[in-house]
Amino acid sequence: MKSYRKVFIFHTNTRRAFINITQQVEACLKESGIKEGLLLCNSMHITSSVFINDDETGLHKDFETFLEKLAPEKPYDQYYHNGYEDNADAHLKRTIMGREVVVAITNGRLDFGPWEQIFYGEFDGKRDKRVLVKIIGE
Ligand code: ZN
Numbered sequence: 001m002k003s004y005r006k007v008f009i010f011h012t013n014t015r016r017a018f019i020n021i022t023q024q025v026e027a028c029l030k031e032s033g034i035k036e037g038l039l040l041c042n043s044m045h046i047t048s049s050v051f052i053n054d055d056e057t058g059l060h061k062d063f064e065t066f067l068e069k070l071a072p073e074k075p076y077d078q079y080y081h082n083g084y085e086d087n088a089d090a091h092l093k094r095t096i097m098g099r100e101v102v103v104a105i106t107n108g109r110l111d112f113g114p115w116e117q118i119f120y121g122e123f124d125g126k127r128d129k130r131v132l133v134k135i136i137g138e
Contacts, residue, residue, distance in 0.1 A: 038104060047090035047129075048121060055115075
């Protein structure tokens with residue numbers, strides 16, 4: 001069995017952002033040489049997500065509205081966690097959007113359904129954050 005590992009660093013200029021990372025993940029798969037197996041991609045931070053959905057700007061605005069309704073950033077003092085920090089909303093948003101994705105690898109390709117794309121979701125940005133790609137297979 002072959003194994004491959006890579007870590008990407010993202011640094012957004014805004015507190016929140018969605019970044020399509022599909023091409024970077026596909027480049028990892030190509031570099032790995034693995035043709036059949038599984039690919040894991042996860043955020044290594046507890047205030048950001050990796051998730052799969054449609055690359056459509058209207059939908060991304062809908063995600064922002066949906067997440068702000070469930071866990072609004074402000075007022076900061078509405079959260080117990082914000083005694084020393086201001087990012088309780090980011091922890092909650094990350095929990096909703098998930099930590100990681102697993103994608104099947106078939107014939108050397110990510111075995112996606114129609115419209116599936118991989119995104120990095122940042123909820124407490126303006127600093128370096130890491131994303132792990134791990135691939136196992138043959
Ligand atoms: Zn925190």
